[in-house]
Amino acid sequence: MNPIYFGTAPRSLFGVYHPPKAAQARATGVVLCYPFGQEYMRAHRAFRQMALLLTKAGFHVLRFDYFGTGDSSGETHEVSLAQWVADAGAAADELKETAEVKRIAFVGLRLGAAVAALAASTRDDVDQVVLWDPAVRGADYLAEILEERTDSVGNSRSSALSDGTAGVMGFPVTAALRSDLAAMDLASIGAPAGSGRLVVASHDRAEYRALGQLKVERAQVRYELVPSEGNWNEVDDYGGALIPVFLIQAIVAHLSQEIR
């Protein structure tokens, strides 16, 4: 495992590169796209576990923080969906250069699924895109994350600044980002020619099923439900991490089977 900064200042991004641990390395590398906000905090451990399992299956893996998030450059009030999609593309290019892989697979969780699908849609080197509990319609996702919450003693976990920035469980979401997200619809995003798309869900939700049954031109789409308890869109006082083991194993099995 190798923590790195890549890209160019002042927009350099933090990532962790995991080399394969199997005797035979695969020629496709996997880029992991995190969710946003508290969901990112809650999923960090699961992504590390998934990266380790992928390396045991022979994959080169890069997980990275988008601009304005995690350890990457920038502040959260500077971000945009287009920037994050560009970041995912830059991560794919970095992985190809670092690991000398020819092809890419993206795995994205929640908003990261939308970022992954958008980044993949403009490339011609993508084998697989895995959309895990995806944020399907940006407007629905926004409504969900902007819902009022309080902590165990009744203190509000929502806030707002005078410039219109909303605090979503401690993470700023500017009016510009809300506008980006409101216009996003995963169902309208195409897939690279000859690629595969897996929609994998921890809960049986109509939007996941519909996306998983959607016919996408030139791509094979599959839907898999791996029932798992827990909700990404929650937060507690001690940073509890959600690690849906069977679901992570299903993603690794899918990529191992579909990619040489």
Next chain:
Amino acid sequence: MNVVQHGREKAVRFGTSASLVGVMTEARAGTADTDRPAVLFLNSGILHRVGSCRMHVQLARALSAVGFHALRFDYSGIGDSDQRRDSLSFEESAVVETREAMDYLAKTKGVKKFILMGLCSGADMAHETAVADPRVTGLIMLDAWAYKTLAFQVRHYGPKLLELDRWKNSIGIRWRKLRGTYVSHRSALPRGDGVEYEVPKYVRVFPPRERVAKDLRGFVERGIAMHYIWTGGLVEYNHKGQHRGTFSHVKFGDLLVEDHVRDADHILTGLQHQRYVLHQVVAWATRVFGAGTASSVPAVDAAAPAQPPRAAVRTA
């Protein structure tokens, strides 16, 4: 909103018994001084090094802008750091690893003194490391151990004695417990096959106050500057001055700054609370350790209120 002009950031690895991962934010170009302490950010629970609501990143960059080197890193088994191969408890290994982080900064940056910053379990480990290592010269503590005093009890129970609903609720719970029909909401943690819900192995137990008093006297004798902030999320603390009141025999003088952000939750989700804490910490560090002026951090100063925010604003 302005962007803080901070120093270069780079990923680092250090440690002897485990490979620890961190991010160093160097003091902004032209502001570094090896006589000035560097700031170390310690994990809260199992949140990785960016800190709750990315506060460690925000603080590291704001402190870098006024001349401090800052290092946020993951303890073994947390975030991106490896597991240790020995059998040390978390309380033991956290102190060892914080000292290794200090050794790393001493070696790479020539820094001789350190400020430790932590929230909750991070504050606990900052305290323990300060006891163990003479290089600690400052502490920034969020929701550190707190002890109930008479003044606490008066504030806590006084208003409740006048609320009829509380009496009814309390009698109702006791009655349901007697009948065996009481269900605690705490039994609702997610469970299920194949899903792991990972929580910190560290169980927070406040040490006896006599022991803490002895430690604090030692801190004062060593001249350690202390900035302690409590949120409304720690039920053991309910008014500014409680810490001084608890340890009234410790002659803190100007070494202690005590603050209470009553409307903030434990993990500082309120953006206005984050700004307040950011502003207070940078202003304190600048004043105490003689760094650049806080006005060189416009994004922090411009919007920060002079007093703790009184109420969270609901999202529109």
